[in-house]
Amino acid sequence: MLDISPYQLVIASLLVIFFKQIVGKVGKEVLEENGWRLYTTVGQRLGDAKLKELGNRRAELAKIDRERKSISAQDEYARWTKLNRRFDKLSGETEKLAESQKDRKAQLGRALGVALFATTSLPIWVFRIWFRKAVLFYFPAGTLPYALEYVLALPFVPTGGVGLTVWMFACNSVISSLLFMVCFPFQASVPPPARPTNEKEDKTAPTETSKPATPAS
Amino acid sequence: MDLELEPTLESIIKQDSLKWIFVGGKGGVGKTTTSSSIAVQLALAHPNDKFLLISTDPAHNLSDAFCQKFGKDARKVEGLSNLSCMEIDPEAAMSDLQQQASQYNDDPNDPLKSMMNDMTGSIPGIDEALSFMEVLKHIKNQKTSKDDDTSDISYRTIIFDTAPTGHTLRFLQLPATLEKLLSKFKDLSGRLGPMLSMLGGGKQQDIFEKLNEVQKNVSEVNEQFTNPDLTTFVCVCISEFLSLYETERMIQELMSYNMDVNSIVVNQLLFADADEDPCKRCQARWNMQKKYLDQMDELYEDYHLVKMPLLGCEIRGVENLKLFSKFLLKPYDPKTDGSIVFQLEQK
Numbered sequence: 001m002l003d004i005s006p007y008q009l010v011i012a013s014l015l016v017i018f019f020k021q022i023v024g025k026v027g028k029e030v031l032e033e034n035g036w037r038l039y040t041t042v043g044q045r046l047g048d049a050k051l052k053e054l055g056n057r058r059a060e061l062a063k064i065d066r067e068r069k070s071i072s073a074q075d076e077y078a079r080w081t082k083l084n085r086r087f088d089k090l091s092g093e094t095e096k097l098a099e100s101q102k103d104r105k106a107q108l109g110r111a112l113g114v115a116l117f118a119t120t121s122l123p124i125w126v127f128r129i130w131f132r133k134a135v136l137f138y139f140p141a142g143t144l145p146y147a148l149e150y151v152l153a154l155p156f157v158p159t160g161g162v163g164l165t166v167w168m169f170a171c172n173s174v175i176s177s178l179l180f181m182v183c184f185p186f187q188a189s190v191p192p193p194a195r196p197t198n199e200k201e202d203k204t205a206p207t208e209t210s211k212p213a214t215p216a217s
Numbered sequence: 218m219d220l221e222l223e224p225t226l227e228s229i230i231k232q233d234s235l236k237w238i239f240v241g242g243k244g245g246v247g248k249t250t251t252s253s254s255i256a257v258q259l260a261l262a263h264p265n266d267k268f269l270l271i272s273t274d275p276a277h278n279l280s281d282a283f284c285q286k287f288g289k290d291a292r293k294v295e296g297l298s299n300l301s302c303m304e305i306d307p308e309a310a311m312s313d314l315q316q317q318a319s320q321y322n323d324d325p326n327d328p329l330k331s332m333m334n335d336m337t338g339s340i341p342g343i344d345e346a347l348s349f350m351e352v353l354k355h356i357k358n359q360k361t362s363k364d365d366d367t368s369d370i371s372y373r374t375i376i377f378d379t380a381p382t383g384h385t386l387r388f389l390q391l392p393a394t395l396e397k398l399l400s401k402f403k404d405l406s407g408r409l410g411p412m413l414s415m416l417g418g419g420k421q422q423d424i425f426e427k428l429n430e431v432q433k434n435v436s437e438v439n440e441q442f443t444n445p446d447l448t449t450f451v452c453v454c455i456s457e458f459l460s461l462y463e464t465e466r467m468i469q470e471l472m473s474y475n476m477d478v479n480s481i482v483v484n485q486l487l488f489a490d491a492d493e494d495p496c497k498r499c500q501a502r503w504n505m506q507k508k509y510l511d512q513m514d515e516l517y518e519d520y521h522l523v524k525m526p527l528l529g530c531e532i533r534g535v536e537n538l539k540l541f542s543k544f545l546l547k548p549y550d551p552k553t554d555g556s557i558v559f560q561l562e563q564k
Contacts, residue, residue: 074458078512081465088469 006136013127013164017171020120025179028116032109039108054101057094061087128164135161224522226255226451226480226545230262234446241379242453243463247484247525249274250532251453252378253282254542257535259374260300266373270302273352274380277304284534296535301372305352349438395432402428445477452481456506461513481520483510485527488551524549529559537561 004012023031043051068083133156139149141160150159157163229238240252249272256270269291272279279302280287283294291301442448450471454464464481471478489496489503513522525541526549532541540557 073462076512077458077461077509078515081462081512081516084465085469 004131006134009127009131009134009164010136010167013124013168014171016120016123016127017168018175020124021172021175021179023116023120025183028113031116032112035112036105036108050097050101054094054097057090057097061090061094064090124168128168131164132156134164136164136167137162222479222519222521224524224548226258226482226521226523228521229255229449229451229480230258230546235374235449237442237448238374238376239379239448239450240377240453241450241467243460246453246455246460247482248453249278249282249378250538250541251451251482251484251525252376253279253538254545255451256300256302256376257297257538258542258545259376260297261539263373264299266299267371268300269372269375270300270378271352271375272302272304272378274378275306277306279304279378282533282538294535353438395428395435399428399432443475443477448477449480450476450478452478454481454483455485456483456509456513458509461509465516479520480523481513481517482523482525482545483513484525486510486524488526488549488555491551491555526551526554526558528557528561530561532561 040051040055044055064083064087068080068087071080071083073080135157138161143149144152146159152162152166153159155163155165229235238252238255240248240255242248252270252272256268260268270279272287277287283302285292285295285302287302287304289303289305291303294300294302452464452467454460468478486506487499487503489499492499510524523545525544528541532538540561544554
């Protein structure tokens with residue numbers, strides 16, 4: 001059914017793992033937030049009534065707030081209070097509207113989660129199960145000590161070859177190391193550790209390290 | 218409805234169906250004077266009916282306003298026999314209730330013993346509701362205890378002089394909260410019932426019953442208070458920025474509870490235009506008050522905006538209250554009524 005040559009398998013799994021690592025690095029929350037922002041702006045452009053209304057309301061609220069702040073409450077009490085009343089009424093309505101959009105946001109989040117799963121974890125596991133016996137490449141006989149070749153062939157490939165499990169493990173560690181090296185210069189600096197003077201400070205000594213987690217698969 | 222509402226409380230005094238009148242506002246704006254004045258005017262307008270004025274303010278000053286000592290039980294005002302006053306401390310009513318609860322259940326090891334107290338502390342508005350119910354119970358008790366003249370003692374209208382602190386009427390939002398809470402509890406007791414009964418020996422049923430009762434009472438009271446034919450709220454303020462701001466917020470809050478608010482009493486106005494010997498400071502201050510009055514006219518055009526003068530001394534005693542309170546019905550005119558400012562008899 002799935003007729004993929006070992007060469008394609010090597011490239012495909014490398015790409016999938018690379019994508020998964022990037023997603024893990026960026027973080028699901030950030031993706032969801034940006035996805036929602038994109039969704040709302042695109043939705044407004046496309047003329048989604050609710051989103052458009054929400055956007056208008058927010059803009060109007062900001063306008064009323066600016067106006068309210070620009071006048072003196074004591075000199076123009078009536079106008080100020082009327083603005084207040086409008087603001088309260090409008091913000092109540094906006095809140096309700098935003099609340100009704102929360103479902104959509106959650107739906108979008110779920111859809112995004114499914115999409116990410118379908119493009120990262122799912123193919124990895126399908127590959128690992130379906131092609132568990134596929135040999136990606138061989139070593140010429142006797143290149144490595146027998147024990148090492150035996151380990152590299154685990155779990156299902158004949159000794160002397162390399163299977164998906166080991167290949168994916170290698171990809172994961174290399175890519176995460178590379179990502180770490182790329183990201184490291186942009187990370188917030190950690191204060192240099194100070195020599196602890198008493199026991200109390202010992203506990204508060206900086207333990208933060210900027211080491212990225214290495215995913216298992 | 219009239220386009221221009223007359224600036225008096227005549228509609229409140231004349232309205233036949235009103236059972237509850239609340240008078241509220243921030244401290245120091247003349248709530249007690251206003252509520253006493255309304256009560257006096259009601260009593261004068263309907264000499265054949267009985268009226269009750271209740272102060273729920275812990276700092277009681279009804280006694281001072283009428284120059285007569287009042288207490289927890291309704292007592293008639295000297296010189297105005299169809300008006301009674303009482304001063305109730307809601308906090309005391311609350312602790313009475315808690316004591317009562319601990320009387321029923323004096324097992325020191327009972328884990329559910331403190332539950333009632335915790336509950337009363339945790340639901341927003343429930344302590345106000347409970348203390349209010351105590352007040353109402355008090356009124357009811359009074360009716361039954363004096364059985365020699367039962368027909369006589371039912372009051373036509375009860376006027377509340379509310380406390381300036383906190384949200385006196387926050388409990389009006391309580392029924393919804395309680396309903397939610399009770400359904401949750403019922404759910405919980407269905408699941409954990411066996412365990413709870415092991416712990417408390419079936420006493421949790423009492424708690425649920427009690428809460429149910431509270432909810433029923435609160436919804437009854439709520440129904441009465443949100444009916445504009447039965448209940449109205451009179452806001453009292455002075456013509457200054459902060460007082461107006463607080464009043465506006467109070468009105469918005471009351472409206473969110475569906476309570477009827479259509480009267481605002483503006484107290485302590487100087488009316489310095491017609492003074493014979495002009496005082497510079499009075500006139501400057503009057504100008505400031507006028508500025509806010511104009512703004513109020515614009516903001517509250519569909520309210521009865523009653524303007525009351527600032528007098529030369531404290532308004533105390535029934536006679537003085539009678540003199541002062543007639544301006545609730547007939548707008549104060551500084552030209553013709555100006556003499557009242559220094560006319561009050563000193564006590």
